[in-house]
Amino acid sequence: xxxxxxxxxxxxxxxxxxxxxxxxxxxxxxxxxxxxxxxxxxxxxxxxxxxxxxxxxxxxxxxxxxxxxxxxxxxxxxxxxxxxxxxxxxxxxxxxxxxxxxxxxxxxxxxxxxxxxxxxxxxxxxxxxxxxxxxxxxxxxxxxxxxxxxxxxxxxxxxxxxxxxxxxxxxxxxxxxxxxxxxxxxxxxxxxxxxxxxxxxxxxxxxxxxxxxxxxxxxxxxxxxxxxxxxxxxxxxxxxxxxxxxxxxxxxxxxxxxxxxx
Numbered sequence: 001x002x003x004x005x006x007x008x009x010x011x012x013x014x015x016x017x018x019x020x021x022x023x024x025x026x027x028x029x030x031x032x033x034x035x036x037x038x039x040x041x042x043x044x045x046x047x048x049x050x051x052x053x054x055x056x057x058x059x060x061x062x063x064x065x066x067x068x069x070x071x072x073x074x075x076x077x078x079x080x081x082x083x084x085x086x087x088x089x090x091x092x093x094x095x096x097x098x099x100x101x102x103x104x105x106x107x108x109x110x111x112x113x114x115x116x117x118x119x120x121x122x123x124x125x126x127x128x129x130x131x132x133x134x135x136x137x138x139x140x141x142x143x144x145x146x147x148x149x150x151x152x153x154x155x156x157x158x159x160x161x162x163x164x165x166x167x168x169x170x171x172x173x174x175x176x177x178x179x180x181x182x183x184x185x186x187x188x189x190x191x192x193x194x195x196x197x198x199x200x201x202x203x204x205x206x207x208x209x210x211x212x213x214x215x216x217x218x219x220x221x222x223x224x225x226x227x228x229x230x231x232x233x234x235x236x237x238x239x240x241x242x243x244x245x246x247x248x249x250x251x252x253x254x255x256x257x258x259x260x261x262x
Contacts, residue, residue, distance in 0.1 A: 002030035010045025031066030059093035068098030090158035178203030183211030
């Protein structure tokens with residue numbers, strides 16, 4: 001099981017975010033995942049970094065650590081812009097991108113305040129938000145195909161195709177992840193976590209690899225391979241555990257961790 005990190009730009013301005021990521025790379029964490037918010041209010045902060053801008057900067061300041069989005073909200077960009085952004089990160093970094101996608105929140109949720117503030121569109125129904133995810137997957141499949149239609153001939157074509165993962169909070173989206181994506185992400189503490197993982201597994205086609213990721217709030221104890229929760233994750237088939245730090249990270253402390261030593 002790979003152990004990854006996620007830092008919060010609302011609590012970590014760019015220099016700190018960069019230094020924490022470099023410390024995580026030196027310590028041997030598998031990947032750093034960047035969240036996709038437009039403003040800091042929903043993440044308990046007064047600022048924010050745009051997801052793909054941050055990844056572009058990380059792509060040039062890191063060398064080996066994986067890069068991921070957890071998760072890119074399909075309503076923050078048109079699907080075509082999202083696909084071009086992902087392909088651009090792959091080319092800048094020279095390594096694959098873990099492209100986590102999310103359906104976005106309800107327009108009545110407190111998390112939608114940032115979209116309302118900038119006049120962004122949010123579908124009112126869950127079905128419509130799921131269709132947007134499918135549309136993004138369709139376009140990514142088409143644009144990243146070496147035999148793509150002529151109309152996409154000069155769009156960026158990544159040498160390292162991103163792995164698409166869906167962040168899920170429903171059986172419907174978990175089923176879509178299994179059927180159409182290269183992986184799934186669940187919150188390990190979700191009461192329906194096992195149901196989501198089972199739904200994705202039931203929809204899986206055996207022809208392609210499938211990555212099961214889970215995120216949990218940072219806890220040093222979870223760095224221990226024999227921790228009971230780690231053992232339970234292993235039994236559930238989790239391939240990557242993402243430790244999310246909501247507060248300002250300490251690069252010196254991170255550099256001393258040994259996340260994937262055993």
